[in-house]
Amino acid sequence: MSKLIRLFAAALLAIGASAGTVLATAAPAHADACYTWSGVLAQGSSGEAVRQLQIRVAGYPGTGGVLGLDGQYGPATKSAVARFQAAYGLTADGVAGPATFAKLYALQDDDCTPVNFSYAELNDCNSTWSGGNVSAATAKANALVTMWKLQALRHALGDQQIRVTSGFRSVSCNNAVGGASTSRHLYGDAADLGAGPHSLCTLAQAARNHGFAGILGPGYPDHNDHTHVDGRPSRFWSAPNCGVASLTGGLDPLGD
Template sequence: MASSSFRPISRRSMLRGTLIAGAGVAVGPLLLSGTAQAYSWSRTLTQGATGSDVTELQIRVAGWAADSPSHSRVSIDGDFGPGTAAAVRRFQAAYGLSVDAVVGPNTQAKLNALEQSDGSTLHFNWSEFTDRVSGSFSGGKLSASQVKENVRRCMYKLEALRKKLGDKPITVNSGFRSIAHNADIGGASDSMHLYGTAADLNVPGVSNKTVYQKAETCGFSGLERYTADHQHVDSRADLGRAWWWESGTV
C-alpha cells in the first residue's frame, strides 16, 4: 500500500478536475487494455506469489484497502505482498469466508460471483459509465480499451463501497466523459472522468457524508466534499497524481 499526506485544494479546482501533480505523469498499470471475462484462476494464491493472476486479484480487492479512513491503496503490481494480503482478509471477512489471506477455491468463487460475463461487475453495467453523449468509451485521454479497463477497476472499488454501505444500490450519475462532452459541461482539460477513473454517485437513503466516510476506506484517492449534491470519487493516485480529499479525513 502507498500513502500520502492530505493537502487541501479549493472547491473550484475540484469541480473542474484540476490535478495536483504535473501533467505528463505515466499512467502506469492502469494501461492494461483487456477485461477479464469469466476469469479462470489456475492456482491458489498466497502471500509471496507474483504474476498476472495476482494483478487480477489486486484489481478485485482494491476496494478493501483499509479498515478506517486512510490514504491507503492496493498496489496493482502483480506482487502479493502484505497490503494485498490485508485487503484479501477484509474481503474474506465481509463475505463470510475464512479469514486467512489464502485465495483458494472459495475466495476465488466469491471474487468471480462479483463479475458479469461481459467483464463488468455484479451491480454495475458498462452503460452506466459510458460517455453520456456518444454512449461509448471513445474520445477521452486514453484509448477506448484503456478507458474501459479503468472503468472496470473503478467498478470493483464501487462493489466494495456498496457492500460497506449495507448493500445499498448506488446510482452513477457520471462516469467516463469524452473530451468534447467534458468541455461542453465546463470540465477541466485533465478531469479524472476523461480517463475512466472517476464516478459521481448518489446513494438513495444514504447521506453523502456516510458515502464519503466509507469511500475513505476503499482506496479512492480523490473525494469531492460531501456537502455537494452528489459524491465524486476517483483513483487519481493510480495515475501518479497526489491524493486529494476535499473534506479531509472524516
C-alpha cells in the same frame, strides 16, 4: 455458465469448507467470458492471476490506502484479500483459494464487471470509450477497477443501491458539462455519486475505506449535489460539510 449456476457452485464450496473438505483439489468454478483462477495464490505469488485478483479486491486496501495492481502478491495484497474475505464471512487468512474465488465468481458478470455495476453505467458519453485523455482501452480498464471499488463500498453500506450520475467523459463531453480540463472523468477512473439510500456525506465518509485517492463532496465548490470519487495519482479529499479532509489543502489540483 449462468449466474445461478455460479451461485450454486459457491454454496457447495462453502458447505465443503464448513465440513472440513479439502478444497485445493476441487475443480475451479468458471465464469464464462471472464477470468478463471486455478490453484491457490498467496504472498510471494506473481503474474496475471495476481493482477486479476488485485482488480477485484481493490476496494479493500484499508482506510486511506490504494492497492497497486502490479501482479505482485505482497503484504498489501494479502491484507486486501483478508479484508475481502472478512467482509463476506470467509476465513480471513489472506490466501486466495477456491472459497475466495467462488465468492468472486458469484460477484462478477461474464464481462468481469461486478454484478451491481456495468460499463454502460460508468460511461454516459459514448460507447467506444474514446476521446478522453487516455486510450479507450485504458479508460475502460480504469472504469473496471472503479466499479470493483464501488462494489466494495456498496457492500460496506449494506448492499443498497449506489447511484452513479457521471463516469467516463471524452474531451467533448467534458467540455459540454463544464468539466475541468484535468478532470479524472477524462481518464475513466472517476464516478459521481448521487444521493439515494445513502446521503452524500455517508458516501464521502465511507469512500475513504475503499481505495479512492480522490474524494470531493458537500462543502467543496460545486459538489453539494454529488460526491465525486476517483483514482488520481495522489490523495486529495475534500468534503468539508462531511468532515472529510486529507492532508492536502487548497482547491483540487486536478479538477473534476
